[in-house]
Amino acid sequence: MCPEPSTSGVSPPVDAVTGIEAETDHENDAFSDYASDVSDTTSTTSSVRAYVYENGRRYHSYRPGQYLLPNDETEQDRLDMTHHVFSLTLNGDLCKTELDNPQSILDIGTGTGIWAMDIGDAYPSAEVIGTDLSPIQSEWVPPNVQFEVDDATLDWTFPENKFDFIHARTLAGAIQDWPDLVGKCYTHCKAGGQVEISEGRANFFCDDDTLDKSSKTWQWLAEFRKLSEPLGFDIAPRLPDILKAAGFEDVQLTQKHVPLGTWPKDPKLREIGRIFRVQFLEMAIEAYSLALFTRFGNWTSEEVQVLLAMVRTELKSNKIHLYTYTYLNDLKRKAESNDSNDHHSPEKRQNTLTSEAGNDDPGDEITNNLSQDSQFLAASTSGEETLPNLKNPLVSTPSKFLTDFQGRRRFLGPSSTWAYSRHVMGLIRKYLGQHQPLEIPLNTDGTAFALEFPSTKQPGTTITxxxxxxxxxxxxxxxxxxxxxxxxxxxxxxxxxxxxxxxxxxxxxxxxxxxxxxxxxxxxxxxxxxxxxxxxxxxxxxxxxxxxxxxxxxxxxxxxxxxxxxxxxxxxxxxxxxxxxxxxxxxxxxxxxxxxxxxxxxxxxxxxxxxxxxxx
Structure with missing residues (x-):
């Protein structure tokens, strides 16, 4: 973790990018714009869904205790907003890695499955698998996407050398043995395949005097650091060394600013900060604090909630200029490797890490590309040139990236036809060799969802x-x-x-x-x-x-x-x-x-x- 905060503010990390310039127009606004714009793969059995409830939040029941964050709807909202924050930092891309039509993709710790579904839309011919401890993913997914309840820290049941691309994001706190997980990624990634592991810093920084030692935010941050450090929450700075020691090549590290609030001058950072502040204050601060403080810090649930309420009040203002980072590591497995699998056993990996890792300089093979990336990436070529010849028969248009009139990248996903269900039936009929339409009613209300609407209007209805x-x-x-x-x-x-x-x-x-x-x-x-x-x-x-x-x-x-x-x-x-x-x-x-x-x-x-x- 970073050093304890000093009275002059929290020091940035050694490898920090240039500090963020703060906007001065709303320095004294009490609430600024917050108020104004604000392995054993397991089937989905009843035991897996028999969730655990604690401090008013719901937690996973499969291998309980492996992960400190909840899995209820509030947490699912947070995960999807985190996905949006990453999307903003990546200028609309799904990942930093430049992919070459991967056909087998694994998403570790898929959460709600939003990233897996998006990548499945982008590569319709690819097989996409998302794994997570909780079965909270949608059942309405692209036909090439599937989800499995699995613990990535156990032995994987996937074949070795299976995946073209392995993706993992924000797993800090869920993984205790990172060298072991990285070794599994190496073993199950194809030779020449790609891996991307992204983590946010479990820490906040302040370059000026806006974070006062007497503030409740300071109190919360100090307690969070103390309790989370032994659990390995702030793994991001160590990941490049771990990845290099595992045998990966071309390890590229990109570090991005993520401000908390709309205090930066840069409009792109201001938009990232606006979304991140909603995600953090409305959802993340409670999710990260409740179980941590009550299980490891002897806090009561009421004491935690009182502290968080005061922290929220302080951070709704733009007076405190906090920011954090995302670390994006993209890398490759060697195209031709003569290493035996024994080299990547836990014992061999540990010996390798002892001899190679632990220095501050990640080495010549790692390129630190530390920039704010204020320019959006140029648009890619058309979808027809980048997508495989195999076409998804259930969509009418291919996926592709377009550039709008302001030069921003826009992802155009595949558009389903209006007669989607009839299209499915037509394909079934075609492959069964039948000439007559299947006699299956397709327009019966309530087949998929049992929506209930008010039968009578209530004249006295009010809105609060x-x-x-x-x-x-x-x-x-x-x-x-x-x-x-x-x-x-x-x-x-x-x-x-x-x-x-x-x-x-x-x-x-x-x-x-x-x-x-x-x-x-x-x-x-x-x-x-x-x-x-x-x-x-x-x-x-x-x-x-x-x-x-x-x-x-x-x-x-x-x-x-x-x-x-x-x-x-x-x-x-x-x-x-x-x-x-x-x-x-x-x-x-x-x-x-x-x-x-x-x-x-x-x-x-x-x-x-x-x-x-x-x-x-």
Whole structure:
């Protein structure tokens, strides 16, 4: 770990990049913009899902105690936001490694499986396997992706020399014997294959005098350092030596700044800091502190929560200029290796580490590429040139990276056809040699999800802040919808929608009336899309975001109410139909499509568009 903090602030590590320049415009804002923009592979049996509950959080039950972090929905949100932070630091890429069409990919500690699903979309012909201690991954995944409940610290059941690419991210605290894990990666990676291991520093740094020794943040950081150091949380600085000693070549280390908050001047770092602060204050600080402090520090749960509440209050301000790092290690196994497998046994690896590792200089084979990477990477060639000849028959367009008008990289994933289920049935019929359509009903509501909607409207329905996500998380969901959906479909007019959004979070929910009810309906639909896209799975029986759709359906007015703003109503009905279609409630979706399109066809024949909406 880094030295204990001094009164002048926490010193950066020896290999730190140049310090981050702080923005000065909001130095004295008490809450700045936080309030304003904020192995034995195991099947999924009942015993695996019989989770352990502690301090109000849920933890995995398979090999309990191996991992200190929870696995409940709050933690799953945190994992997906961490994925987004890494994506921002990588300029939209899924990894730092330059991949050459890998056909066999392993994701160790896959968490929610979001990275594995994204890489499966990017390489449709590849076999992707994600392993984790908890079966929290989505059941709705690309056809080339599978998940297994497994402990990566035990013997692996995979064949040796199997994988073209092995990926591991943020495993600190879950792995006690890193040389052993790295050795397993070497053994099961093909000759010439690639490995990427990324970790964040389990530490924070401050280059100026903004972190005071009397602050609660200082108290929390000192206690966290003391308790986590024996558990190996801050493994990132040691990884290059461990990787080199295991026999890997071309070890490349890239170190990235990750600020906590929006205090940096650099706009890219400010955006990273905004997302990271939400992830940390809303989710990570509790996840990392509860089990650690109560199990190893003799704290009570109540004492931890009181301390964390005060830390959150301090860090919602931009007055404390904390930052951390991500360490991205990409490397290769030698293309031709005459080493026997015995060289990579635990005993041999330990001897190798004793003789080769432990110095501060990782060696000539490791290149420290320590830059803030303010320029986005150039766009790759078209998907047709980089993807294999084998095509995924269930998608209509290939995956590829595009450059938008601002020069930013955008990932365009494969687009499923609207008749996805019928396409599947057609493929089955083709390969079975049948000429007649299969007599299987495809439009029965509730086959996939048992969504429940209010049968009657409640005239006295009110909305409180407890019904809404935090402002920063809501912005994150909106941006998710804009990135994944709004480049293809029009769901809302951004100017008027964000006007209502700003008013909601600055003034609080207003009493429902004919003028604002439609906006609230549209807000809940957008939140539902955002959470469904972010989580990509189902919670118990229903898909993520269904709670917001239920609120939207509860508030949805009758036809007379829709006259208040016909264009917004069209957006609402189309968005609602698209969501219902995506969760297999097609009959309901088609009802909304047919009724409202007919209604608005007549309406637009009678009313001038400019009179309907100021944003038309």
């Amino acid at each position: 802040m407890q019904d809404l996500p935090s402002r920063d998380y809501a912005i994150y969901l909106i941006n998710t919808v804009k990135f994944h959906v709004c480049q293809t479909y029009h769901l809302f007019e951004e100017q008027s929608f964000m006007q209502g959004f700003s008013k909601l979070y600055s003034e609080g929910p207003q009493p429902l009336n004919a003028e604002n009810k439609l906006w609230y309906v549209q807000y809940f639909i957008v939140m539902a899309f955002g959470k469904a896209l972010l989580m990509r799975g189902s919670s118990e029986v229903n898909p993520y975001g269904s709670e917001y759709i239920s609120r939207a359906m509860e508030l949805l007015p009758d036809v007379n109410g829709l006259y208040q703003d016909p264009i917004t109503s069209v957006e609402i009905c189309c968005g609602l139909s698209l969501y219902l279609q995506s969760v297999d409630h097609r009959n309901t979706a088609y009802v909304y499509v047919s009724e409202y399109l007919q209604f608005y066809r007549v309406l637009h024949e009678l009313i001038c568009c400019s009179l309907v909406s100021p944003f038309a």
